Amino acid sequence: MIDLSAHYGSLKINTPVVAGSSGLTDNIDTLTELEKNGAGAVVLKSLFEEEIIKEMQSGLNAMSSPSFIYPETLEFYDYFDGTKESTSEYLDLIKEAKSRLKIPVIASINCIDAEHWTYFPKQIEKSGADALELNIFILPADLNKTIDYYENIYFRIIEAVKKQVDMPLFIKLSPYATHLANFLQKISETKIDGLVLFNRFYNPDIDIDKMEMSSGSVLSSYTDIHQSLRWIGILSEQIHCSLIASTGIHDYVGVIKQILAGASAVQVTSTLYKNGIPYLRKIINDLKNWMQKKNFTSINDFKGKLSQVKSQNPAAYSRVQFMKYFRGFSNG
Numbered sequence: 484m485i486d487l488s489a490h491y492g493s494l495k496i497n498t499p500v501v502a503g504s505s506g507l508t509d510n511i512d513t514l515t516e517l518e519k520n521g522a523g524a525v526v527l528k529s530l531f532e533e534e535i536i537k538e539m540q541s542g543l544n545a546m547s548s549p550s551f552i553y554p555e556t557l558e559f560y561d562y563f564d565g566t567k568e569s570t571s572e573y574l575d576l577i578k579e580a581k582s583r584l585k586i587p588v589i590a591s592i593n594c595i596d597a598e599h600w601t602y603f604p605k606q607i608e609k610s611g612a613d614a615l616e617l618n619i620f621i622l623p624a625d626l627n628k629t630i631d632y633y634e635n636i637y638f639r640i641i642e643a644v645k646k647q648v649d650m651p652l653f654i655k656l657s658p659y660a661t662h663l664a665n666f667l668q669k670i671s672e673t674k675i676d677g678l679v680l681f682n683r684f685y686n687p688d689i690d691i692d693k694m695e696m697s698s699g700s701v702l703s704s705y706t707d708i709h710q711s712l713r714w715i716g717i718l719s720e721q722i723h724c725s726l727i728a729s730t731g732i733h734d735y736v737g738v739i740k741q742i743l744a745g746a747s748a749v750q751v752t753s754t755l756y757k758n759g760i761p762y763l764r765k766i767i768n769d770l771k772n773w774m775q776k777k778n779f780t781s782i783n784d785f786k787g788k789l790s791q792v793k794s795q796n797p798a799a800y801s802r803v804q805f806m807k808y809f810r811g812f813s814n815g
Contacts, residue, residue, distance in 0.1 A: 485771050486781040489523065491748045492651050492676030492725045494587045494613060496523030498767050499782055500738060503729060503750035504529050504591040504616065511579050513760065514588075520763040523748060524587040525580070526616055530573050531593045535600040538568040570603070577610040587613040589653070595621050596636055601643040607650075614651035617644065618682050623659065630661045641673045653727065655679035658710055667714075668722050677725035678718075679750065680711045702753035707731030712744050716800045719745020719790035733757075735769035745787040 489499035502522045507513050509528035517525055573590075580588045590612040594600065604615055619640060623633045637654075645652060652675045660666040667678060688699040708731030715726050725748075728741035733754040741749050755763060779785050787793060791800040 484780065485774050487767065487771060489748050489782045490725065491524055491587065491727065492614065492653060494524065494651060496587060496748065498523040499742060499748040500763065500767055501526065501748055501750050502755065503752040504618070505752045507752070507755055507760065509576070511576070511583060514580050515583060516760050517763065518584050518586050520761055521767040522586060522763060524589055525584070526589045526591050526750065527576065529591040529593040529618055530570065532595065532600040534569050535603045538570045539599070574606055574610040577607065577612050581611040589614045589616055591616040591618060593618045594640060595619070597639040597643040601647060604644050605647045608648045612650065614653060614676065615644070615648065616653040616655055616679065618655040620657045620682060634660065634666060637670065638673065641675065645673070651676035653677045653679055655682045655729065657681055658714065663714065664717060667718060671722040671724040675724055677727050677747070679727040679729050680714055681730055683730050702756055703731050705731055705733040705737065708737050708740065712740055713800055715741055715746050716744035716789065717791050719787045720792045735766045735773060738766060738770055739773060742782060742786050743789040745790040747786070
């Protein structure tokens with residue numbers, strides 16, 4: 484009998500395929516459809532720190548009681564009766580999802596610093612979320628700031644949030660760091676539950692006809708898997724938390740590759756936009772069929788089997804020069 488259960492940090496999930504944060508995870512109808520089609524967990528669409536700060540300030544302006552002094556101690560939504568804001572709607576979505584779904588519900592906040600908003604995760608925890616994902620990225624583009632300045636922001640955010648909550652915390656990061664392996668190892672030592680590698684960004688493009696800036700591709704391609712695959716493989720069994728793979732996972736093949744490299748679970752998003760939510764069921768069935776073919780009865784049977792630590796060719800993960808591949812490449 485095939486056992487598809489996996490661990491997403493300290494969370495037990497029925498399948499290793501998790502619906503990542505997106506517009507598909509911002510309402511109860513699609514959340515229930517994702518569960519119906521086999522999602523192991525759902526990560527709710529991200530709330531941006533700017534939204535939290537804006538609505539906190541709006542609420543403060545509406546409240547005259549002198550007891551409301553420190554944002555960290557606000558029980559904001561117990562007192563403010565104004566128009567329903569996105570933050571309170573977010574908390575309501577968590578509550579409804581927890582009442583309707585049996586799979587873990589993971590909240591998500593997109594943040595760039597540790598100022599003013601870090602009281603809010605406590606509200607998320609009170610609303611019943613099973614865990615919180617912090618999607619953190621600060622583009623290190625200021626030539627006058629050091630890499631230490633940028634990296635310290637991540638640790639300040641994690642420290643501030645961990646002071647507020649006891650629920651599992653996952654950190655979704657980019658691959659942009661001076662010494663990525665060392666940086667991720669230090670992040671893992673903050674006692675978080677897991678690292679999600681890697682987040683996908685807005686990418687600018689240029690429209691040469693209109694002569695103006697435009698947006699690059701929003702959805703990922705299956706070829707985008709390789710960066711996270713490399714780093715999952717390198718870090719597997721060498722850091723102090725779970726590894727969750729993200730970006731470029733479009734079918735069961737991508738799921739299997741990431742687990743072989745050492746991922747505990749994967750997040751999928753773009754493939755659900757391209758193929759529809761029911762495609763999730765096909766990914767899971769194809770994964771199960773592959774496991775039967777290979778005589779694996781559980782995810783742990785092959786998890787990390789091809790990580791750098793266990794690989795017969797560990798240099799394959801660190802080799803970045805590829806002249807020999809182009810030398811023998813032919814498109815004919």
